Amino acid sequence: MKNMSKEIMPIRALSSLFKVKFIKIIALLAIIIFFLVPVLRLVLLSFQVDSQLSLQNYADILQDSKTWSVLTDTILIVIGSTAISVILGVLLAWLVAYTDIRAKKWMQVFIILPFVIPSYISTLAWTQFLGANGLYGKLVSVLPFSLEPINLYSMGGIIFVLGFSHYPLVYLLSVSVFRKVPREVEQAARVSGASGWRTFLKVTVPLALPGIASGGFLAFLANLDNFGIPAFLGIPAQIDVLSTYIYQQVVGFGPSAFQRAATLSVLLGIIALCGTLVQWLLLKKSKRLETTVEDKKPRVQLGKAKNLIEFLLWSFFLLTSLVPFISMLMTSLLAAYGLDFTWENISLKNYQFVLENSPKAKRAIGNSLQLALVTTIIGVVIGTAFAYYRVRKPNRWSQFSEMSISLPYALPGTVMALAMIFAWMEPVPGWNPGIYGSVMILFIAYVTRFLILQVRGSITAIMQVDVSMEEAAMVSGSNGWSKWRKILIPLLLPSVLSGAFLVFLTALTELTVSSLLWSSNSETIGVVIFSFEQSGYTTYSTAFSSLIIAFILCGFITLYVLQYFWNRKVANVK
């Protein structure tokens, strides 16, 4: 400490202060340019006619009867599918959290499955399962009576697939809320004379409701935002929801429809943001239970009914999470679509086509891998750095930045893609650097849309590492790089990586944004599967989808094994 002279310190402090200020200003500017400006330009465009401010676009759209029919369909579909998600999610959550059914871990795997598999792939699987030659037909034909074939290409079909794809969102929030309802509180109600049912209604439900409702709103947003399912099922049946309607405007009519699309996007965006706000408020309210730990011991003994309920549950899981994918796999192995599934008809030629013969598919794999990798790496570095700043220095600026970063993800994908087009087609009016129309726009769009996912993952990871561990390193004489290398990175890595894996998967299989932003040579996996399906090459689209699912499963197994070994090394990080 002798070497610390009073003259040197202020200069050093001043220069580092200047550097920090400088970095902050640059970061803030970047956040505004990349995350806020595109959305603002979209809103602005919706209020412009021939470069004049005007409400004409809104007047036109609201007078168009087609708008109202799209809106009605959207509302019906979103409400119907959200109802399915909530009923399924809450019921399963209650069973898993409260009763003594067995093998809950395995059930959880099957419940999460629809969540990690891209919804357009699930849709393909369902169409194969319920289609003319699908397993469903075969199963039903064994029955003595005849059943109507189910047509998924309908309102009901869209509602059904949406609801089944998004119930895990409700489940995940509800199960943790149910587990956090203190057992003593319920027991207190029982000894005060309330029956089991009354206790459930008067104690459990009021405590769990905000969490459940917040899960319901997440499902609502997912259903509203979803593009894959209504695109695969609705477009062939001429059923339009807002997201596919916007898509069709842009794809069908090009720049002349941009104003229209922008106006519709603003409407959709406003609905979504309101939903997000309500969801956020509800989640905040459910934090009342935050201090209590999750209680994983069963509270309700099912007794004799247990076997029956377990049987029903497993039938449900197999039927909804496994059989459709087996159907899809079967289709993908057929030499030609429509053939029976027999030994002679099985071939790998669809896989060969996707992996070798189709330049489009090969390009798409390369593009999507690149996009996912770059998005993940940028996310891990920038997202974690920001998360660290956000957690350790919570202030107005970091809060503002987090809100800006979450905006592109809170907005529906179609809206976000449109905003990207307006922002990057001519970043400065009159100057077109060719970003739109190349793979560049996809890089920008992916990073802006998915950064928040990594930020959230990293925030969770950093909050788990008590600040005193870092301080212990500092008083041990280490700060800066050695502190990160030896203490923070090893501690953060497992959870940051699982966040990164989620980002990677989401980016790899992204469909909504890329379906509006792709151009020839910059196709993505989602876009190619969609186009195979739209042009009737179902064997190719199912083969490609099966490959993706195999890849996802391998990824999860690897991640699981890695985490298993890590956890064995450091059991409780506290």
Add this chain to the structure above:
Amino acid sequence: MTIAINQLSKEFDGFQALKKINLQVREGEFIAILGPSGCGKTTLLRLLAGFLSPSEGEIVIGNNVVGNPQQTLPPEHRNIGMVFQSFALWPHLNVQEHIRFPLMHHRFVRKEIKKNQHERINEVLKMVDLEAFAERMPNELSGGQKQRVALARAIAPQPELLLMDEPLSNLDAELRMEMRSEIQALHQLTKATIVYVTHDQGEALAMADRIVVMNQGEIEQIGTPSDIYTKPVSPFVARFVGKANLVEGVWHEKHFVPSLASDIRWPDTGVVSAMKEQNIYPVRPEQFRLSKENESGSGLPGLITSVQFQGKEIYYTLEVADQTWAVHTDVSQQFSLGEAVYIHLSVPRNTVTKNYHHQAI
């Protein structure tokens, strides 16, 4: 290493956590910072460590100003070691690696120690009695062992100043007693200056050379454990450290008349003038004596409202007029709940001046 804290204040968003603190710590001294939760102890310690910058005033460690509102020397540039309340062990490093970490990074480690790292690790492991656990991971250790690892990590680089923030509060009662003597032994061994933060007055009284009693961001009293205990300068210290009853009344030149009974006179047993000015007589529970009969009229009548048998002593709570007093007595004489008794001040013989001896007893 000496520490001088001059007019030190710390403000968090308009909240004064520390208010113009002044404190001098001598070389090799064991100082306990004692105060209730939220009084600013941790804030003071974190200022000493360099995790916070002062809002006003300065901190001098050794001969150097390490912190004032303009500049703060960061923790890794200070010759310190620190033990955290939560242990703050790194879950991915084993015991030995915890000790090696500061030996590699601490800037003040002596050259010969740096060279013979391995020996130093073994030496430290021996000091904290963890030789058999060198390869263990933190999650394979008990609470007490974790605490020892945290201590070992802090002392390994031989810092001249050791900071400890309630290091024993996460341990159970028995282990706390055991660790007290171990920390004292380490103090003897390392000769480091220790600043030890605690809210437990027993710990502070037992271990420290001097105690700093804090309340609401201010220092109430600085003194040796026996001074703090027997000569509290403020009602707060009397109550917090000695659990004293603050009896109101009127101080005369050499005696005290409780306002509850104008015919009783209590002799001065060394009450400091600050308390006299407030006309308060602080009486610790063990300074009272109870009796059934009012011998010589020196007792105040009271009603026993609770009795706690403690083995060696009995804790009584009494209602005296509209006040509640605590009295601890030995077990030779026992009273029961609801009993009406008389309360006397027991006066050690030597403190009573001849004059008052006749009048008081």
